[in-house]
Amino acid sequence: MDPSRRTELAGLYRRALLDDVVPFWLRHSLDAEYGGYLTCLDRDGSVYGTDKAMWLQAREVWLFAKLYNTLERRPEWLEAARLGYRFLRAHGYDADGRMFFSATREGRPLRKRRYLFTETFGAIAGAHYAVAAGDEAAWDLAERTYRLVVGLYRDPQSHPALAATLAPKTISETRSMRSHAMPMILVATSQEMREASGDAAYTAVIDEAIHEILTDFVHPEERALLETVGPRGERLDLPAGRLVNPGHAIECAWFLLREARHRDDRTLARRALEVLDWSLEWGWDEPHGGLLYFVDIEGRPPEQLEWDMKLWWPHTEALYALLLAHAMTGEARYLAWHDRIHAWSMAHLADPVYGEWYGYLHRDGSVALSAKGSMWKGAFHVPRALLYCMQTLEEPR
Amino acid sequence: MDPSRRTELAGLYRRALLDDVVPFWLRHSLDAEYGGYLTCLDRDGSVYGTDKAMWLQAREVWLFAKLYNTLERRPEWLEAARLGYRFLRAHGYDADGRMFFSATREGRPLRKRRYLFTETFGAIAGAHYAVAAGDEAAWDLAERTYRLVVGLYRDPQSHPALAATLAPKTISETRSMRSHAMPMILVATSQEMREASGDAAYTAVIDEAIHEILTDFVHPEERALLETVGPRGERLDLPAGRLVNPGHAIECAWFLLREARHRDDRTLARRALEVLDWSLEWGWDEPHGGLLYFVDIEGRPPEQLEWDMKLWWPHTEALYALLLAHAMTGEARYLAWHDRIHAWSMAHLADPVYGEWYGYLHRDGSVALSAKGSMWKGAFHVPRALLYCMQTLEEPR
Numbered sequence: 002m003d004p005s006r007r008t009e010l011a012g013l014y015r016r017a018l019l020d021d022v023v024p025f026w027l028r029h030s031l032d033a034e035y036g037g038y039l040t041c042l043d044r045d046g047s048v049y050g051t052d053k054a055m056w057l058q059a060r061e062v063w064l065f066a067k068l069y070n071t072l073e074r075r076p077e078w079l080e081a082a083r084l085g086y087r088f089l090r091a092h093g094y095d096a097d098g099r100m101f102f103s104a105t106r107e108g109r110p111l112r113k114r115r116y117l118f119t120e121t122f123g124a125i126a127g128a129h130y131a132v133a134a135g136d137e138a139a140w141d142l143a144e145r146t147y148r149l150v151v152g153l154y155r156d157p158q159s160h161p162a163l164a165a166t167l168a169p170k171t172i173s174e175t176r177s178m179r180s181h182a183m184p185m186i187l188v189a190t191s192q193e194m195r196e197a198s199g200d201a202a203y204t205a206v207i208d209e210a211i212h213e214i215l216t217d218f219v220h221p222e223e224r225a226l227l228e229t230v231g232p233r234g235e236r237l238d239l240p241a242g243r244l245v246n247p248g249h250a251i252e253c254a255w256f257l258l259r260e261a262r263h264r265d266d267r268t269l270a271r272r273a274l275e276v277l278d279w280s281l282e283w284g285w286d287e288p289h290g291g292l293l294y295f296v297d298i299e300g301r302p303p304e305q306l307e308w309d310m311k312l313w314w315p316h317t318e319a320l321y322a323l324l325l326a327h328a329m330t331g332e333a334r335y336l337a338w339h340d341r342i343h344a345w346s347m348a349h350l351a352d353p354v355y356g357e358w359y360g361y362l363h364r365d366g367s368v369a370l371s372a373k374g375s376m377w378k379g380a381f382h383v384p385r386a387l388l389y390c391m392q393t394l395e396e397p398r
Numbered sequence: 399m400d401p402s403r404r405t406e407l408a409g410l411y412r413r414a415l416l417d418d419v420v421p422f423w424l425r426h427s428l429d430a431e432y433g434g435y436l437t438c439l440d441r442d443g444s445v446y447g448t449d450k451a452m453w454l455q456a457r458e459v460w461l462f463a464k465l466y467n468t469l470e471r472r473p474e475w476l477e478a479a480r481l482g483y484r485f486l487r488a489h490g491y492d493a494d495g496r497m498f499f500s501a502t503r504e505g506r507p508l509r510k511r512r513y514l515f516t517e518t519f520g521a522i523a524g525a526h527y528a529v530a531a532g533d534e535a536a537w538d539l540a541e542r543t544y545r546l547v548v549g550l551y552r553d554p555q556s557h558p559a560l561a562a563t564l565a566p567k568t569i570s571e572t573r574s575m576r577s578h579a580m581p582m583i584l585v586a587t588s589q590e591m592r593e594a595s596g597d598a599a600y601t602a603v604i605d606e607a608i609h610e611i612l613t614d615f616v617h618p619e620e621r622a623l624l625e626t627v628g629p630r631g632e633r634l635d636l637p638a639g640r641l642v643n644p645g646h647a648i649e650c651a652w653f654l655l656r657e658a659r660h661r662d663d664r665t666l667a668r669r670a671l672e673v674l675d676w677s678l679e680w681g682w683d684e685p686h687g688g689l690l691y692f693v694d695i696e697g698r699p700p701e702q703l704e705w706d707m708k709l710w711w712p713h714t715e716a717l718y719a720l721l722l723a724h725a726m727t728g729e730a731r732y733l734a735w736h737d738r739i740h741a742w743s744m745a746h747l748a749d750p751v752y753g754e755w756y757g758y759l760h761r762d763g764s765v766a767l768s769a770k771g772s773m774w775k776g777a778f779h780v781p782r783a784l785l786y787c788m789q790t791l792e793e794p795r
Contacts, residue, residue: 049698050637109572175506240447301446302769306758307703372699
């Protein structure tokens with residue numbers, strides 16, 4: 002990339018992060034009354050719902066702590082992280098060590114789900130908050146939560162008392178399926194724990210999870226990272242078994258690329274770049290542009306009604322994945338893909354009037370939901386991608 | 399309606415039912431190998447998934463039995479009902495008396511859900527099949543299944559052994575919500591049991607369910623039938639509490655209208671017509687046309703990504719509700735509404751090439767999913783509405 006282009010693009014990402022997106026969440030999401038964050042925000046930031054999704058509480062804590070730890074020690078970021086962390090700690094945990102999925106505005110628990118994703122976000126929130134605030138108890142809780150997840154990943158029978166809370170939806174005597182989401186999130190979670198602690202021991206879990214992804218979910222004969230496979234990684238002849246989630250696969254690709262760079266592992270980088278290449282091909286939607294949410298590799302109708310909607314996060318993940326791929330390989334096609342997705346995202350997803358990005362567009366790029374936040378969209382993918390894009394472009398060459 | 403128009407429209411519905419929609423399902427859905435029905439059918443009827451949703455197994459049994467019982471004693475309809483009923487009986491029931499939600503093609507159970515809807519469809523399938531086939535055991539099982547649902551509706555503690563299978567998703571100490579779907583389906587289920595048996599005793603359950611709907615879910619001050627309310631019928635200030643499901647409300651309106659006609663109850667008819675009027679106003683989507691799937695009564699973003707999609711079933715329910723309203727009142731505006739929805743449905747939902755209707759359109763009326771059937775769309779709403787529309791138009795005046 003020519004240096005002036007790099008400087009211009011870095012400035013664009015920096016301004017989007019610091020003058021638009023972070024201020025949007027600081028202004029609208031902090032719940033001064035009950036602690037934590039309000040994330041059901043309409044286009045202009047007005048609140049349309051007050052329930053609190055724990056994924057998003059944890060992710061926003063992580064964001065403010067990460068900004069504080071890696072970008073600048075702004076007291077307002079530390080305060081914002083503290084507001085969320087105290088809520089998460091007071092109301093996020095059940096007595097059995099697991100976390101709740103959602104709570105009322107005041108913090109009374111609404112749902113606990115069978116998936117361990119809240120726990121992974123709780124761990125990275127606590128780990129980075131512990132560093133930012135120098136809070137050792139926060140670290141201990143984060144580490145305990147992380148160990149619980151890893152223990153259950155390695156052996157689902159390791160915590161018999163939790164078995165009932167983790168029972169799969171599908172009767173496992175009839176059909177057993179494995180989801181890409183679990184090893185994928187363990188790579189990212191362990192990377193964040195390692196970064197916050199400086200402890201290389203987390204690498205062992207990353208190795209296990211990467212091995213599982215590359216062996217069982219990456220199917221070169223289909224040129225696809227499959228979202229759901231059978232117990233031995235086999236392709237299942239079902240709608241769920243034919244499903245590619247391009248955004249998820251692209252996000253996984255950059256988790257792997259970051260790991261490859263961390264280790265200077267060219268074989269891993271090559272495998273990650275393959276996943277990135279395939280997933281862009283599956284996801285990119287001519288002639289409308291943008292990335293599809295779900296694709297059936299045989300072109301059959303997916304089960305998800307929203308399959309052809311354009312969501313914000315596959316686009317944010319692609320922007321960073323492509324800048325990282327370009328930085329690591331120097332290949333011009335990654336920059337060309339970045340520019341294509343950047344132009345489409347800025348034209349359709351970004352809101353120049355009230356700031357932040359829309360979350361949910363129709364296939365043709367028109368706005369389907371006016372919300373800037375929901376029980377699923379919070380202060381996470383957009384600012385994380387803007388931060389990482391900016392940092393990638395500002396790295397010394 | 400002028401008599402020649404009525405004859406023409408009745409003929410149109412009759413041909414759509416008997417020359418298009420019923421043959422589509424007879425041709426593509428009968429599973430000669432394992433019994434039951436294949437419902438994951440692409441545009442041309444080709445199979446893209448073989449799992450069997452028990453709702454749809456039961457509803458297709460009901461349809462063929464109903465056609466046989468009320469329209470014509472065609473042996474192929476009885477055979478088609480038998481194929482599905484045997485599968486449902488062999489594979490639909492768990493040992494505890496509840497039913498499974500889905501199974502593999504061979505009938506091995508995949509999921510059992512916390513809702514009792516499978517059981518209500520199982521009851522009406524068994525009841526009408528019992529009449530068609532003269533199968534007393536089918537009647538006994540249908541009646542037992544119906545009694546289980548009614549018992550749990552009246553007192554959720556009535557079957558302590560089932561409590562764990564019925565626990566709500568939301569922690570009820572924090573928030574208790576009631577759904578319109580339960581009393582609504584009990585009205586329709588009890589009507590079908592009464593029709594199949596000729597036993598007026600089912601009317602007591604209908605009375606209870608109608609009372610609950612009119613007292614707690616119909617909110618005249620909002621001009622809305624709300625989909626979810628609090629324990630005492632109060633409006634909840636949450637996205638779920640502001641939700642109107644126009645298709646559901648319109649379907650409920652015709653359940654109530656049929657009941658009003660059955661009883662010659664003008665007060666009930668007036669209440670039902672109000673719900674119909676309001677729900678058409680909430681649902682009709684200018685300038686695109688068609689009925690929205692979900693609407694927030696304050697114009698806030700709904701939680702459902704698919705909120706502005708146009709699904710087949712709100713349109714089929716509206717067609718019949720409006721013809722019935724017109725037949726009962728003679729008011730021209732119901733016919734005008736019928737004609738508007740009929741024209742939009744025929745232009746966008748019906749498939750003149752391969753038959754049947756698409757299930758899922760974008761807001762603008764373009765096809766979002768090519769499927770004719772899925773784990774949710776089967777041989778039910780389209781043929782039921784065509785049958786009832788035809789019967790309404792062919793009634794002596």
